[in-house]
Amino acid sequence: MSKLTIKNLIKSFPSMDRPAVNNVNLDIESGELVAFLGPSGCGKTTILKMITGLFQPDSGDIILDEQSLLKIPTEKRGVVMVFQNYLLFPYMNVNENVGFALKMKGVDKNIIDQKVKEMLELVKLPDIGLRKPKQLSGGQQQRVALARALISNPRILLLDEPLSNLDAHLRDEMRDLIVTIQQKLKVTTIFVTHDQEEAVLLADKIALIFDGELQNFTSPKNYYEKPKNIKAAKFFGGVNFINAKKDNHNLSTNIGTVHYKGENYTDLNEDNIITIRPENIKLSKNNDFNDNSFKGLIKSVIFSGTHTRYKIIVNDLELECSLQSVGLQDIKTDDTIYVHLPSNKIWAMNE
Amino acid sequence: MGGERLKIILSLTPPLLIIFTLFFGGIFYGFLQSLGYQPAIGKYEINFSAYYNVMFSERYAKLFWTGLGLNLWVSFASTFLAAVFALFGALAIRKTFFAKTICNFIYSLNLPMPHLVVAVGIIFVFSQSGLLARFASQIGLIGSPGDFPVLVKDKYGLGIILAYIWKEAAFFFIILMSVLQSLGENFEELAQSLGANRWQRFRYVILPLVMPNLFSASIIVFAFSFGAYEVPALLGVIYPQMLPVMAFEFFLNPDLNARSEGMALSIIIAIIVMILVVFYFWLTQAKIRKD
Numbered sequence A: 001m002s003k004l005t006i007k008n009l010i011k012s013f014p015s016m017d018r019p020a021v022n023n024v025n026l027d028i029e030s031g032e033l034v035a036f037l038g039p040s041g042c043g044k045t046t047i048l049k050m051i052t053g054l055f056q057p058d059s060g061d062i063i064l065d066e067q068s069l070l071k072i073p074t075e076k077r078g079v080v081m082v083f084q085n086y087l088l089f090p091y092m093n094v095n096e097n098v099g100f101a102l103k104m105k106g107v108d109k110n111i112i113d114q115k116v117k118e119m120l121e122l123v124k125l126p127d128i129g130l131r132k133p134k135q136l137s138g139g140q141q142q143r144v145a146l147a148r149a150l151i152s153n154p155r156i157l158l159l160d161e162p163l164s165n166l167d168a169h170l171r172d173e174m175r176d177l178i179v180t181i182q183q184k185l186k187v188t189t190i191f192v193t194h195d196q197e198e199a200v201l202l203a204d205k206i207a208l209i210f211d212g213e214l215q216n217f218t219s220p221k222n223y224y225e226k227p228k229n230i231k232a233a234k235f236f237g238g239v240n241f242i243n244a245k246k247d248n249h250n251l252s253t254n255i256g257t258v259h260y261k262g263e264n265y266t267d268l269n270e271d272n273i274i275t276i277r278p279e280n281i282k283l284s285k286n287n288d289f290n291d292n293s294f295k296g297l298i299k300s301v302i303f304s305g306t307h308t309r310y311k312i313i314v315n316d317l318e319l320e321c322s323l324q325s326v327g328l329q330d331i332k333t334d335d336t337i338y339v340h341l342p343s344n345k346i347w348a349m350n351e
Numbered sequence B: 001m002g003g004e005r006l007k008i009i010l011s012l013t014p015p016l017l018i019i020f021t022l023f024f025g026g027i028f029y030g031f032l033q034s035l036g037y038q039p040a041i042g043k044y045e046i047n048f049s050a051y052y053n054v055m056f057s058e059r060y061a062k063l064f065w066t067g068l069g070l071n072l073w074v075s076f077a078s079t080f081l082a083a084v085f086a087l088f089g090a091l092a093i094r095k096t097f098f099a100k101t102i103c104n105f106i107y108s109l110n111l112p113m114p115h116l117v118v119a120v121g122i123i124f125v126f127s128q129s130g131l132l133a134r135f136a137s138q139i140g141l142i143g144s145p146g147d148f149p150v151l152v153k154d155k156y157g158l159g160i161i162l163a164y165i166w167k168e169a170a171f172f173f174i175i176l177m178s179v180l181q182s183l184g185e186n187f188e189e190l191a192q193s194l195g196a197n198r199w200q201r202f203r204y205v206i207l208p209l210v211m212p213n214l215f216s217a218s219i220i221v222f223a224f225s226f227g228a229y230e231v232p233a234l235l236g237v238i239y240p241q242m243l244p245v246m247a248f249e250f251f252l253n254p255d256l257n258a259r260s261e262g263m264a265l266s267i268i269i270a271i272i273v274m275i276l277v278v279f280y281f282w283l284t285q286a287k288i289r290k291d
Helices: A044-052 A094-098 A100-104 A109-122 A138-150 A168-185 A196-202 A220-225 A230-235 B002-034 B049-056 B061-093 B100-108 B115-126 B131-138 B158-183 B186-193 B198-227 B230-235 B243-252 B256-290
Strands: A004-011 A021-028 A033-037 A059-064 A079-082 A156-160 A188-193 A205-210 A213-218 A241-247 A250-253 A256-259 A271-275 A282-284 A293-304 A307-314 A317-324 A336-340 A347-350
Touching: A004 A044, A021 A044, A021 A205, A033 A044, A033 A196, A044 A079, A044 A156, A044 A188, A044 B186, A079 A138, A079 B186, A094 A100, A094 A109, A094 A138, A100 A109, A100 A138, A100 B198, A109 A138, A138 A168, A168 A188, A168 A196, A188 A196, A196 A220, A205 A220, A205 A230, A213 A220, A213 A230, A220 A230, A230 A271, A230 A347, A241 A256, A250 A271, A282 A317, A307 A336, B002 B256, B049 B061, B049 B256, B061 B100, B061 B158, B061 B198, B061 B243, B100 B158, B115 B131, B115 B158, B115 B230, B158 B198, B158 B230, B186 B198, B198 B256, B230 B243, B243 B256
Parallel strands: A021 A213, A033 A188, A033 A205, A079 A156, A156 A188
Antiparallel strands: A004 A021, A004 A059, A205 A213, A241 A250, A241 A271, A250 A256, A271 A347, A282 A336, A293 A307, A293 A336, A307 A317
8 A cells, every 4th residue: 555645745856937836736646547647847857756755845745655755765665667768778788777776675686586587578578688778669668677676566657658658559568558557556656747648548637737837636527527727727728718706606798698507617816718629519500409519700711621620600709619520511611600519528637 | 171171281281290200200210229220339230130139138137027027007097996996085075065175185185196106205205204204103003214115116116106196096087087976976876776786786887887988098097107218217216117217228328329218218218008998999999890
């Protein structure tokens, strides 16, 4: 069991005018696969390095299984990090690289050999033990780095941008391997990425970080359907945002009154923003919808293979809609259209 | 293609001519003299008797072999210790801290300093009439400056070793700093997260990573200190004497017959240094191929 709690974590660097990590709080359950997602320089790797002990926080605490890690040196935390550029020791062969952690613990050589063999089989590279790192492809190096990290049964596994140096094909393969191994070993895993697709495909939960601040920590599905704020919604591809005021269990907007079914209605302030994903908007030439239907004008139509994207002007507000190309009605630029915003697909956030 | 080659050959000819005339010409003439060929004093016979005399004759053998031993000891000890000091210095100040630039400057200050100046500095500081001896005497650590241990002009070459450490540590330092800066600290951080303590990170990570560059630099420093004259001449004793000093004394001997022995000694030094240089080039080429 390795439950990780991050409490009020703050870290500043003299060269920065704002904290690199600002009051981050997180609870990561044992065995969870969590993504730290955010743009470059937002503080993701800094948090990772504080968990390993390579950076000391200015304040706050990092608690692993109810024990603070702050006083424990990096080498004794049982928190292993896989770096973005793999960092295989160039003067060691694969066997020696993978067995490094056990050698540092003074484990018997025969046991190390056996464990190295098991780890290389786990990452599906059983026959490359005698090769030097420069004789391996990027994908193989990444797997060896993973095997090296896993051999000592870490309490927490940290992966810094694990897929960013791989090409598209290898990325898919590696992504599957990480998920398979993580589910098999049940090791609590945190990985850093700036790629929201990667985070969604891999993670049980995503911690979205901007400018050192945690924006939201929830499941990938919630980021699409129930984002906490406009930043989070935009990061996950949200494009439709409408100012809305609370109005007797409905929301009053400048395209008209919107009927709202979201469970957070009572938590909303007076001024809010509603969002709806482009793929959840429906279009019709005739007004076929009972509620949340607004008349608009098609501004542009962009065919992109499986989907077609429409930009629609509704009462001076631009909305974007994405529909499956198969079986579409014939909708052209400058057509008048009815836009339907299904009430169960709309999500309102405090402004 | 042929024209291009001719152009390269023609453009390289002037510098090559100078190098061949001055370097190989000098070596060749010196080699001839070491074989006894000295037309100025009517000696035209060519033989290896000067080499035999220097290495095996009753008169010079002891001087030569103790001199060679001292040469090897001084070169090895000074190279090793300079490398060790530079390595720990570079490790200590490579991280950014407020005095890094000053430390960097102080450590590198010796590099442009002539060996002669460093040797004089060693006399001023470490001799029995030097600053340290006077200071130790003033604060009562020793009775008089004469009680200070003999560190300069001693039979173990300690003064020479000190001078070389002082001078060559700067050279090692510059090389090590550039290697360490280019490596960054990621390898060590990784090793730390894999459970390596401070000593293990040094032993299994830093040392193997810097060793190729450290070894190449060591060969250069060893070869230099093996063949250099001025520091042993200033800081050495009459017996045992390092080979370059011995060679120069043969050369200065008013008896011109001794010049062959001096040249034989110089050629022996040159051969040992050349072997080291060839080994260095082989090593660097092997490293390039490996990379």
